[in-house]
């Protein structure tokens with residue numbers, strides 16, 4: 001059997017082993033058609049079935065009410081930073097952003113290129129190491145939307161709760177925590193996520209949109225950058241990233257088989273408790289980087305007392321098959337990304353490794 005690493009990569013990230021094996025089985029001959037799914041038309045009944053079923057699974061897992069549509073778009077979450085203001089930020093309106101970290105900042109900067117924007121709450125004062133209080137989120141009444149980043153992948157903060165924005169549509173970048181916990185999806189007018197953290201490989205961005213949101217779209221938008229193009233064509237306007245959507249399909253079935261969002265959330269809480277408890281019980285040897293109340297279930301950021309010690313930690317971790325534990329280049333230190341597909345066993349092994357590393361040095 002091939003040895004699998006303890007994969008804590010931030011993105012692209014771990015995929016469930018069961019899913020990889022299933023994909024491997026179907027790689028050369030998909031369901032007896034004598035070809036791989038990559039080799040057939042995206043208009044074929046095989047792909048159409050994957051396309052429809054994947055939308056259906058996403059809708060079922062999130063418990064979407066009627067009126068929502070699941071779209072598969074290319075260009076990553078980064079293209080959504082642009083498409084959102086292009087489609088929704090009409091004259092006289094402001095795009096309200098909640099400034100929580102590097103990804104929120106990027107979304108905000110893109111919107112600034114398109115129209116008027118404002119910051120309706122921020123965690124800049126706290127060094128982007130906490131989330132603003134929900135009660136402090138106050139969007140101007142002429143907001144076209146309020147945009148939040150549910151999980152800040154780089155700093156490791158996550159919203160525990162979401163604002164109630166009333167008539168103003170709430171939009172969330174859930175790239176790094178979609179389907180990781182139970183949420184009330186009906187609070188959101190739009191949810192989007194690049195697939196490569198919690199949903200599958202890179203190449204597809206899932207956009208979940210409440211259809212009424214799109215009724216005022218500007219008429220002069222380029223075709224591919226209009227949500228209505230993808231909506232009207234069932235995400236088949238042009239050639240979709242067939243293999244990525246196929247992999248997302250398998251991952252969603254895996255989530256469903258593992259107890260849906262309730263089951264996945266319970267598992268994620270158990271997994272992260274192993275590592276956070278190790279940090280908290282280390283008498284300051286390890287230090288969590290963000291405020292406890294806003295700690296992410298997906299990206300655990302922590303540090304040691306010196307850069308030198310962190311280098312040694314990473315070196316020894318690598319020698320023990322741990323991958324992806326260096327912090328993002330912009331903030332350094334250490335980060336363990338514990339997405340849905342990261343097994344409990346990997347988290348347990350990491351907690352034990354951390355404890356051994358500490359006891360060896362003290």
Ligand SMILES: *Cc1c(COP(=O)(O)O)cnc(C)c1O
Nearest residue numbers: 076077078103153173175176194
């Ligand atoms: C990774 C990430 C992105 C960027 O996604 P791309 O698909 O690479 O454009 C955006 N937002 C968040 C929260 C992310 O974690």
